[in-house]
Amino acid sequence: MAKEITGTTWTVYDANTMTQAEIYGSVLCELGEKHPDIVGLTADLGKSTKIGLFGDKFPDRFFNVGIAEQNMFGIAAGLAKSGLLPFVSTMAAFTAMRGLEQVRTDICYQNLNVKMIATHGGVSFGAAGTTHHCTEDIAIMRALANMTVIVPADGIETAAAVRACIDYKGPVYIRIGRGFEPTFYKDENYGFKIGKAVTIQDGTDITLICCGVTVLQAAEAAKILKESDGLSVRVINMHTLKPLDEEVILKALTETRRIITFEDHNIHGGLGSAVADVIAQSGKGCAFEKVGIPDCYCVVGYPEDLYCHYKLDCDSIVEKVREVMGRDFEEDESWEDEV
Amino acid sequence: MPITELEIKNLTETARKIRHDIIDTTVWAGGAHIGGGLSMVEIMTLLYFKYLNIDPAKPDWEERDRVVLSKGHGGAGYAPVLANRGFFDRDELKDFNHFMSKFGMHLDSLKVKGVDVSTGSLGHGLSMAVGLALGARLQKKSWKTYCILGDGECNEGSVWEAAMAAAHFKVTNLITFVDRNRLMIDGKTEEIMSVEPFADKWRAFGFIVKEVNGHDYKALSDAIDFALEEAKTPVIIIADTIKGKGVDFMENQVKWHYGSIDSELAEKAHSSVDRG
Ligand SMILES: Cc1ncc(C[n+]2csc(CCOP(=O)(O)OP(=O)(O)O)c2C)c(N)n1
Numbered sequence: 165m166a167k168e169i170t171g172t173t174w175t176v177y178d179a180n181t182m183t184q185a186e187i188y189g190s191v192l193c194e195l196g197e198k199h200p201d202i203v204g205l206t207a208d209l210g211k212s213t214k215i216g217l218f219g220d221k222f223p224d225r226f227f228n229v230g231i232a233e234q235n236m237f238g239i240a241a242g243l244a245k246s247g248l249l250p251f252v253s254t255m256a257a258f259t260a261m262r263g264l265e266q267v268r269t270d271i272c273y274q275n276l277n278v279k280m281i282a283t284h285g286g287v288s289f290g291a292a293g294t295t296h297h298c299t300e301d302i303a304i305m306r307a308l309a310n311m312t313v314i315v316p317a318d319g320i321e322t323a324a325a326v327r328a329c330i331d332y333k334g335p336v337y338i339r340i341g342r343g344f345e346p347t348f349y350k351d352e353n354y355g356f357k358i359g360k361a362v363t364i365q366d367g368t369d370i371t372l373i374c375c376g377v378t379v380l381q382a383a384e385a386a387k388i389l390k391e392s393d394g395l396s397v398r399v400i401n402m403h404t405l406k407p408l409d410e411e412v413i414l415k416a417l418t419e420t421r422r423i424i425t426f427e428d429h430n431i432h433g434g435l436g437s438a439v440a441d442v443i444a445q446s447g448k449g450c451a452f453e454k455v456g457i458p459d460c461y462c463v464v465g466y467p468e469d470l471y472c473h474y475k476l477d478c479d480s481i482v483e484k485v486r487e488v489m490g491r492d493f494e495e496d497e498s499w500e501d502e503v
Numbered sequence: 504m505p506i507t508e509l510e511i512k513n514l515t516e517t518a519r520k521i522r523h524d525i526i527d528t529t530v531w532a533g534g535a536h537i538g539g540g541l542s543m544v545e546i547m548t549l550l551y552f553k554y555l556n557i558d559p560a561k562p563d564w565e566e567r568d569r570v571v572l573s574k575g576h577g578g579a580g581y582a583p584v585l586a587n588r589g590f591f592d593r594d595e596l597k598d599f600n601h602f603m604s605k606f607g608m609h610l611d612s613l614k615v616k617g618v619d620v621s622t623g624s625l626g627h628g629l630s631m632a633v634g635l636a637l638g639a640r641l642q643k644k645s646w647k648t649y650c651i652l653g654d655g656e657c658n659e660g661s662v663w664e665a666a667m668a669a670a671h672f673k674v675t676n677l678i679t680f681v682d683r684n685r686l687m688i689d690g691k692t693e694e695i696m697s698v699e700p701f702a703d704k705w706r707a708f709g710f711i712v713k714e715v716n717g718h719d720y721k722a723l724s725d726a727i728d729f730a731l732e733e734a735k736t737p738v739i740i741i742a743d744t745i746k747g748k749g750v751d752f753m754e755n756q757v758k759w760h761y762g763s764i765d766s767e768l769a770e771k772a773h774s775s776v777d778r779g
Contacts, residue, residue: 208655208696210689228689230658230696231625262624291532291600293607295575295623464611465602466533473602 187319188281188340189214191326192251193221199330203243205229205252207236213283214343215253233258237266237278244276249330255289256282256339260301271335272308279329279336285315286376286428287462288341290470294461303433305337306406312336312358313405315427315435317379320349321403324356332358341377341428342467348380361409367398370485371416371423375402375435377467378426378476385481397485405438413442422451422488426476431456451488455481506724510553514720517587518548522749522776524583524593526769532579532600534763536608538753540580542684542744543651545718547584550649554727559589562616568646569619569635573628573662574653574682575609576761582606582615590617626659628652629679633669636677647731650679655687658696663708669737670709678730679710679739682717684746686757702741710739717742751775 196202196218204226210216219226229236233254240250252259259267259282271278282301289296305313312334316322322340329336336358354362364379365386372382379401386397398420400412416423423443425436436454443450457474471477475484521544529535551557555568572581579599586593598604605614609623619635622628632650639646656662669677681701689695698704702712711734713726723742730738746760747753750772753762764772 206689208658208688212688216689228695230692231655231687232658232660232696234660257624291534291607293578293609293611293623295609295621463602464600464604464607466600469602 186214186217186343188322188326189217191323192218195327195330196222196225199249201247201249203227203248203250205236205240205243205250207231207233207254207258209254209283213253213255213281215251215281218251233263234266237263238270240278241266241270241274241276244271244278245274249277249279251279251281253281253283255296256285256298256301257296259337260298260304264304267335268308272310275310275334277333277335279326279338281326281338281340283340284342285339286341287457287470287474288345288377288428288467290462290465290467293464297462299428299430299457299462300433301337301339302405302427302429302435303437306433306438310334311406314338314358314403315375315405316340316403317374317376317401318345318348320347320352321356324352325358325403328356328358339376344467345377346380348383356403359404359407359409361412362401362403363412364399364401365397367396368420369396369422370489371398371400371420372481372485373400373402373413373416373423373425373435373439374427375405376428377471378428381471381476381478382426382481384478385485388478388482389485393486395485395489402435402439405435408438408442410442413439414446417443417446417448417450421449424452424484424488425454425456426481427454427456428471428476429456430459432459451491453484453488455484505728506553506720511720514545514548514552517552518544519776521548521583521587523773524586524596525580526750526764526772526776528579528583528596528599529762529764530766530769531597532608534761535579535599536576536761537579538686538746538756538759538761539574539653539682539684540577541748541750541753542717542746543574543577543580543682544584544748545720546651546680546682546723546742547581549720549723549727551584551588553724555649556646557588557617559617562590566644566646569632569648571620571628571632571635571648571650572610572622573632573650574625574656575622575628577651578606578608578610578623581610581618585615585617588617591615625653625656626661629662629665629669632677632679633665633672633674636669636674637672639676640674648677650677652679652681653687654681654683654685654692654698654701655695657681657698657701666705666708666710674737675734677737678727679737681739681741682744683741684744686746686755686760688757688760690757705739705741710737712739712741714741714743717744718748749776749779
């Protein structure tokens with residue numbers, strides 16, 4: 165049989181796996197039963213984002229506005245004002261950038277209860293090129309007052325985040341990938357809570373703070389580093405970028421004194437910057453590095469290749485940790501470390 | 504200049520080669536927006552092989568005509584046109600979508616020779632085309648700007664903001680096409696977000712509308728000649744097309760907006776193009 169595979173989130177490589185977006189689509193269907201106030205919106209990406217699953221189940225509560233993102237976020241604001249609970253889904257680039265002023269002024273300014281599930285975040289739609297990459301959204305969304313920003317590690321955590329935001333008032337931005345990201349969690353029973361980071365593995369030598377696809381890579385790297393280098397690596401899944409779990413960062417700062425952040429995002433304004441703010445304001449010294457897309461428009465390619473290229477894969481993380489462990493930051497003679 | 508029978512014969516052959524290359528590019532790329540790439544082949548072939556004043560050896564030549572593929576996801580349909588016109592070697596398409604390739608699904612004007620404007624986020628192209636056309640007029644340049652929109656793309660309000668500006672500024676050195684293949688991603692344009700009465704909308708925005716069969720060189724060519732020679736207001740050519748045109752199992756199938764094909768299916772596609 166000749167093989168044909170169609171659809172924007174499908175490639176020949178992974179068509180059989182359940183994607184992050186599919187999990188979210190089916191969770192939303194399940195929630196739709198219990199919550200008649202949930203309405204769904206998309207802009208000609210019902211199939212690609214999988215919010216179309218909700219649309220198939222609840223056609224009356226679903227609005228595909230065509231290719232018109234600004235209009236969509238405005239309509240979502242109106243629906244929320246009328247008392248409904250809109251879930252809006254399009255790609256991250258078209259949420260955080262095309263629809264931005266509506267998101268900010270119509271939704272966040274009025275503190276409306278609109279949940280945005282942005283797919284194809286970071287460079288997860290790598291081969292599509294810069295117009296479909298979104299390495300700016302965390303920075304943009306963090307800067308919007310009232311906004312909550314979540315970057316789940318995988319499909320399971322996406323499901324947990326979607327569930328959690330039902331009873332969590334106000335605008336929420338959930339950023340997911342294109343759908344082929346390998347799963348990290350086995351199930352949802354690990355106590356996901358908005359604003360509370362998950363320490364995946366405890367450690368005393370160094371802390372890796374991650375979000376999204378980098379969580380799995382860092383967790384793998386930590387195992388390797390334990391076995392081959394005898395290092396005790398702490399790995400934190402900072403799934404909520406805002407409000408930020410500052411406590412977990414301060415704890416890592418005093419207990420491990422070395423922190424590296426890893427994110428599929430521009431190094432400016434994302435997870436690394438958020439963590440850096442906390443470290444700087446603590447007044448404590450720390451070896452710190454942020455790894456992400458180095459302030460450039462990403463090259464073209466499949467995401468796995470891009471993650472290696474930008475040093476977000478397991479092997480690169482191992483290397484980075486060795487490098488930072490080798491740095492003797494306390495031997496700077498011009499500065500006496502007091503902690 | 505009215506199109507001749509010989510020109511039509513040659514264009515038909517060129518378009519066939521381009522369709523074969525689009526199919527191969529889809530295989531090499533691992534997946535591509537093939538449906539909308541195939542629907543615009545006649546428009547693009549006619550522009551690149553009859554109308555455009557361009558020099559592939561000098562892609563940055565200042566006097567060249569400009570093209571804005573506003574439906575930027577047509578990249579896998581566009582790049583083979585540029586290759587056949589001599590901007591780069593056809594073999595380079597084998598890298599399409601691959602790591603560090605100059606070709607992503609949406610073409611980058613800084614990387615791909617012959618591409619004047621980077622597009623891919625829908626609804627940006629017509630504004631940039633209006634800017635190019637105004638720039639040419641202001642600088643007393645005779646080059647023209649051509650813009651190709653998708654019909655689904657016309658859901659975007661920005662398209663109509665640009666249309667309003669084109670008419671307001673009386674931009675007549677710009678020729679705009681809509682690839683009216685009646686499909687978008689989630690379904691039929693009229694079912695997802697109706698654009699009809701489409702021609703009336705453009706008229707109301709101050710355009711002269713030419714509704715033509717978008718696979719008919721004579722009809723397309725007459726409309727372009729009119730726009731180039733006679734029009735005193737902006738012209739939009741609504742080209743009635745078939746998404747997936749030329750590959751029988753893809754024609755008018757919404758699922759072939761974007762798809763992957765293996766070599767077996769590619770063979771079927773190639774033979775369909777040969778029969779067509
Ligand atoms: C602003 C924006 N929103 C969404 C998309 C995703 N997208 C890519 S192609 C497409 C459908 C385009 O339909 P149409 O303009 O009719 O093009 P065609 O059918 O000719 O391929 C969509 C929604 C995009 N590229 N840009």
